[in-house]
Amino acid sequence: MRKLRAGIVAATGTVGQRMIQLLENHPWFEVSTVAASDNSAGKRYADATRWQLETPIPQSVAKMTVQASAPGLDCDFVLSSPPGEVAEQLELQLAKSGLPVVSNASSHRMKPDVPLLIPEINADHLSAIEVQKQRLGSKGFIVTNPNCTTIGLVFPLAPLQNRFGLEAVHTVTMQALSGAGYPGESALDMLDNVVPAIALGGEDNKVETEPLKILGRWAENRFLDASIRISAMTHRVSVRDGHLEAVSVKLKQKATRDEVEAAIRDFTSPIDELGLPSAPRPAIVVESHIQRPQPRIDRDRGKGMTVVTGPVMACPVLDFKFRVVSHNTIRGAAGAAILNAELLFRRGLIG
Amino acid sequence: MRKLRAGIVAATGTVGQRMIQLLENHPWFEVSTVAASDNSAGKRYADATRWQLETPIPQSVAKMTVQASAPGLDCDFVLSSPPGEVAEQLELQLAKSGLPVVSNASSHRMKPDVPLLIPEINADHLSAIEVQKQRLGSKGFIVTNPNCTTIGLVFPLAPLQNRFGLEAVHTVTMQALSGAGYPGESALDMLDNVVPAIALGGEDNKVETEPLKILGRWAENRFLDASIRISAMTHRVSVRDGHLEAVSVKLKQKATRDEVEAAIRDFTSPIDELGLPSAPRPAIVVESHIQRPQPRIDRDRGKGMTVVTGPVMACPVLDFKFRVVSHNTIRGAAGAAILNAELLFRRGLIG
Amino acid sequence: MRKLRAGIVAATGTVGQRMIQLLENHPWFEVSTVAASDNSAGKRYADATRWQLETPIPQSVAKMTVQASAPGLDCDFVLSSPPGEVAEQLELQLAKSGLPVVSNASSHRMKPDVPLLIPEINADHLSAIEVQKQRLGSKGFIVTNPNCTTIGLVFPLAPLQNRFGLEAVHTVTMQALSGAGYPGESALDMLDNVVPAIALGGEDNKVETEPLKILGRWAENRFLDASIRISAMTHRVSVRDGHLEAVSVKLKQKATRDEVEAAIRDFTSPIDELGLPSAPRPAIVVESHIQRPQPRIDRDRGKGMTVVTGPVMACPVLDFKFRVVSHNTIRGAAGAAILNAELLFRRGLIG
């Protein structure tokens, strides 16, 4: 089988590097093009990037010449994670030029015909693409993955919403440094400290709204949000990778602690049978020790694609509480986008 | 004025060291005796302790000979912070021997005639001492201060309970290393990590119960707990000093955000007029920037005795949310005990 | 081929865990027995150990029952890393009972008939085993690997000694937390700090003496030390794995910077042709950027078995200077011992 050719947009960034790392030896995709901002364009990729990962730059990519991020990239689809200020226009141009754009950026996530996709959870939202293509007047389109903190949160929420209905969700996050990109946080701010309200609260807002779309439905050509009240308080901590969240939930139906934990543990997905190469098995692991999960110990489960929760406990204020750890640049960003591309390929939407 | 002579029990520990540091140049008290476990007894204090603080050991204390922790200490009252397994019996013996015991340990906190005292908040709970003395058959008695995490939490809660009534409180903590004593946490556990469920959840339990007694009333010779549902999830982070908590509250009466923030900002206490040397003015500061408070920046306010909150924000799940930082070994432990002793002195209960 | 059965002594420790991790899927060896101190003996391995590594405990080992560390272990050879106070007698007993003991402990390293072995550097030192067997009156014997800091240092030194002769070596180390075992250093000591003089200077002493034996010769039934003056100043830093050393050398023969760097880069070993499974290819990598090597970026090269140096620079005081990073629990401990066992096997000394 000829591999599909992926163009990496914002290839020198933290998420772009992870995409390149994760695509090395991918069975379906290969990196055909790396694109970045104008002051990187024209350089060898190895020279243009400050590589942050423990494994070396894949040989084939290291020697590629970085292209400018613009329509005309030589690829079958784009994996995109540009910074917020340029993402909206750039991704729109790429899609209008006919390319499928699989994006990690936030600009288009909440658009009324753009799927905010987690394959295990809302694969049916892909139906929105047809509507979107008509709007854009192109065979190209945009599919997005959620914010890194949203993804970890939504995994345990999805089975609870399905089985018992969610009335309210309260999450307090302790997020990793890599979520801010490079150079990101100053070492002087982080040593011996915790910094609240990531992005001056912008992160809180994403976590309070994105799950409503993800857990909602696509019906009659539009998204119907789930009806859940969500409160988020975000914090940056001195951890390289792996977002930890302390979550409390109020359910619509009564349930016992055991039933709630079982619902999370037994999570299965309609896409399990598709054999997507990046889909972890299982997607969620429930650790039983009260001091789990921990970012350093649990972030790499399932090659960073498995979400790990701790035990479910009674909450004296809402109904139940538990913690969740997910790898923010793999499950929450680069791996999420690649898994989205894999689903699109299986569904015949790219390739 | 002759200074009252304080005996420090568990003088070589993290909290004992802070007590000694804070009593240097104290206007009312002086350290007359340092006591510790048997394998320190007999040594010079400077040799028996692994001093952790930036300021040097006070000269007069450095050369003292460490006594065994047992009745018969040469002092007017005891400042005590022994480890949990010995605290209960030891403090009981000390009180029965006739000494006022001002304790930071948890063993006696929830006893029905032992004040769980924060002078600014529940000074009237001292009335329980009379009942306690009768039980012990001694002029000695025990007064305790709350857990370090409880103290920081209760400061903003107290004015909310007074003005609006509290129905529910949800707190997620990010706690400092010094809270675990020395050597405490392994550097291997803490580097690049966050550890949940301090003391295997024992810490959560203290934070969920102690505020009920503190915010309750002493009436008809017994404590009546406040009726508030509290949920706590605790975590240890790589911070030396300063516990950060992300707090959400549900009020009994309706209130606006401005009213709630004003209630916290305008907190005053009946003891403000007593001129206690360790009482901070103000007791609470409200910072308006959304990324405050932070442990490193805010823990030393008011010489570590002022509690700092951030702005009050609407909570989509409960009513309001905010963050609080307090210095865990000063406001939350050593300074709390000394302030308790100061109040006892002013009230004529020691000296 | 039947795999040789390895008994892991001190299997629950930091180095023992690495040995078990590295032996998973080893082509020649398999773990047949795990032994530890008496209070672990009798428990399931998974219950007796506080596993520190990112990969899970190998299934076959997790369910083994921990044995007491004593003669009679069911295995073909022992991989041993007991704490200093018990190592000497225990390893002697094991060897006298007929077992080959491949040790990471320091007790026997400097004994006059015990090889202090780095296969790439002094494989010929194995000749001492015959003499040792006679002393012990056993077919068992002891082979040791050097201290973790010594190993990283000796790799670049070996080719310099061979080509130019070494007159003096000055090293200042910045060593990782895992070198102290678990729980090891207190997080309170390490946060915002560097701690000098590891093991109260005992570490400095090992680094100043062990290289003399390693770079020396076995001749006429005894070891002749190399004649090099070595000065070491050791420090513990907040790094999980990977010891960094800043090294200056004075050579006996004149050489240019390029010649010195080439000597290190072109390092080859007589054992390269043996195809030992854990032998890295290459054994040393020279990075050319002045800000390399760094512990986090370079420790995992060659699965943690490759030693990484930075560029060679002129030293105004001695002749040349450079930095070196090596993974202290792999190249410097568990991997070193396993590689020693592989060499023993190839030479027909075990199996």
Add this chain to the structure above:
Amino acid sequence: MRKLRAGIVAATGTVGQRMIQLLENHPWFEVSTVAASDNSAGKRYADATRWQLETPIPQSVAKMTVQASAPGLDCDFVLSSPPGEVAEQLELQLAKSGLPVVSNASSHRMKPDVPLLIPEINADHLSAIEVQKQRLGSKGFIVTNPNCTTIGLVFPLAPLQNRFGLEAVHTVTMQALSGAGYPGESALDMLDNVVPAIALGGEDNKVETEPLKILGRWAENRFLDASIRISAMTHRVSVRDGHLEAVSVKLKQKATRDEVEAAIRDFTSPIDELGLPSAPRPAIVVESHIQRPQPRIDRDRGKGMTVVTGPVMACPVLDFKFRVVSHNTIRGAAGAAILNAELLFRRGLIG
């Protein structure tokens, strides 16, 4: 006495903040003007700066309007720490406009008529000012303090040079984050890591050359460098404040360990009798424990102005070795400049 009015240039930077902090309640000087880059000019100081220190911004400074850094500042002298690329021209303009410029910047340090001043060590170098004034044709002039790493190193070296003569000095540094200014190092680079070769080796070069001028003589209208070979290898570690250096020295005259340690311990200075407010007494402390000094424990000695060494030990390669810690933004920068200004005032060179 009317206080001299100090103008702070680069007042919003890490060193400028320390200068403002240290001048609060200074007996001789007061801050009259704060200046910074054009995009801060015109703002309130409290709004223009991201204050990093634990103590609050002094009230009188918080409300000042930031001026542009340019001649015409309303002050009696300037305390200056501009970034390298603008320092040279700016400080020259300020001096030519008639102002004494007490600078922490590196641009003018090695100029042939600019004192590189440490008052305790080379106060006689102030004689160069007369020559400089003639060159500039102004009553203004420039006096500089050394690089933060140089200062800590030179303190123990000065008495050794005086008593025994220094032939060679080898230093390996472990430097604090605050030395890089704010935001400085990325938290992603520093967590679980050490970064070698500060400023791509530029820092090494300063440390190898500045001591030669400081320990040299002003004679016949020019500086004669000391004749010492110095080798420096610099590293950045996860420490907020306090540079640690591991130093080895070769002496010209023979000396015992005790004599060398005594020479450092007994360091006195001609300026001790001047009663300069910021001069620490003593200037150097020698700690006897082998695991001292440590950055966190020793950086704040003498309000950050005292340099702390550990015990002197024999060095197998050179003659002796020891460690030194100094507070890089106080003793090594802001406090150094203020002490320089105090000496200038006492000598009648400003005011």
